[in-house]
Amino acid sequence: MGGSKKPHFGIDAPDLVRAFLLAGMALASASVGIFVFAPPVLGVWIGIIVLIPAVYALFMFALMIRGSLVDKVRDAEAILDLHEWKGSEQVLDVGCGRGLMLIGAARRLTTGRAVGVDVWSANDQSANVPDAPIENARLVGVSDRVVVETADARHLPFEDGSFDVVSSSWVVHNLENAGDRLLALKEMVRVTRPSGTILLTDIVNRHEYVSAMKGMALEDVRLVVLSPGRDRFLSAVSFGSFQPATVFARRTDHEVG
Ligand SMILES: C[S@@+](CC[C@H](N)C(=O)[O-])C[C@H]1O[C@@H](n2cnc3c(N)ncnc32)[C@H](O)[C@@H]1O
Numbered sequence: 001m002g003g004s005k006k007p008h009f010g011i012d013a014p015d016l017v018r019a020f021l022l023a024g025m026a027l028a029s030a031s032v033g034i035f036v037f038a039p040p041v042l043g044v045w046i047g048i049i050v051l052i053p054a055v056y057a058l059f060m061f062a063l064m065i066r067g068s069l070v071d072k073v074r075d076a077e078a079i080l081d082l083h084e085w086k087g088s089e090q091v092l093d094v095g096c097g098r099g100l101m102l103i104g105a106a107r108r109l110t111t112g113r114a115v116g117v118d119v120w121s122a123n124d125q126s127a128n129v130p131d132a133p134i135e136n137a138r139l140v141g142v143s144d145r146v147v148v149e150t151a152d153a154r155h156l157p158f159e160d161g162s163f164d165v166v167s168s169s170w171v172v173h174n175l176e177n178a179g180d181r182l183l184a185l186k187e188m189v190r191v192t193r194p195s196g197t198i199l200l201t202d203i204v205n206r207h208e209y210v211s212a213m214k215g216m217a218l219e220d221v222r223l224v225v226l227s228p229g230r231d232r233f234l235s236a237v238s239f240g241s242f243q244p245a246t247v248f249a250r251r252t253d254h255e256v257g
Pocket of ligand 1: 009012013026053064094095096097098099100117118119120121122124128151152153154168169170171175
């Protein structure tokens with residue numbers, strides 16, 4: 001580490017996290033008020049009905065905070081370890097945000113370089129600005145291996161086959177249109193060198209990505225679910241809207257026109 005201050009990789013979807021907290025607190029206060037002031041029996045039943053969504057909202061708030069600060073940070077290491085690192089790789093992290101995967105990759109490099117690109121959306125990650133991954137890289141002591149640029153996942157400003165490893169974490173689902181998501185996947189494949197590795201992690205759309213990528217110039221396309229038990233739990237409590245999974249793929253070892 002470069003110093004005693006630790007890197008901070010941000011809170012994902014900060015507006016949604018705040019909404020869960022505020023809704024949970026408001027509903028919990030309302031249910032206490034109902035328990036105290038409403039007539040007995042009826043008050044208890046209505047209080048319980050209001051308390052259930054309050055508990056759910058506060059539980060989701062805690063789950064999202066823990067997801068950003070603990071689970072995602074630990075998972076990033078396991079996902080990066082799916083690639084056999086030499087240390088000389090050129091790496092691209094698409095939608096790097098505050099640099100979780102970017103810096104994790106840079107820590108595995110010796111002579112290589114890690115490039116992060118992003119459009120810096122404040123809705124998708126807290127305090128999401130280009131200086132954040134640069135500062136985090138400095139704190140971890142890898143600034144000499146990290147470059148940060150502004151670019152959209154659908155139009156990557158790099159030559160074909162420029163990178164040995166292309167990663168992307170919790171980014172592609174932000175593109176609402178399926179055509180845009182396909183474009184982003186195609187761009188990642190295009191800039192990956194023959195035999196290079198793609199590590200695509202996202203919170204939804206796993207089957208869409210696997211099926212699209214199986215039709216591209218890739219081999220060994222496989223879905224990696226780090227913890228099947230946690231996967232089932234997260235899917236159940238979020239009604240299927242939160243299912244983090246990784247698609248691992250390797251670019252075919254010949255150029256495809
Ligand atoms: C949930 S954050 C994840 C950030 C980081 N990859 C991580 O795992 O901590 C999603 C990121 O995707 C970025 N993003 C959203 N749409 C994008 C696009 N079209 N091109 C590039 N980045 C995009 C956002 O700005 C944000 O930094």
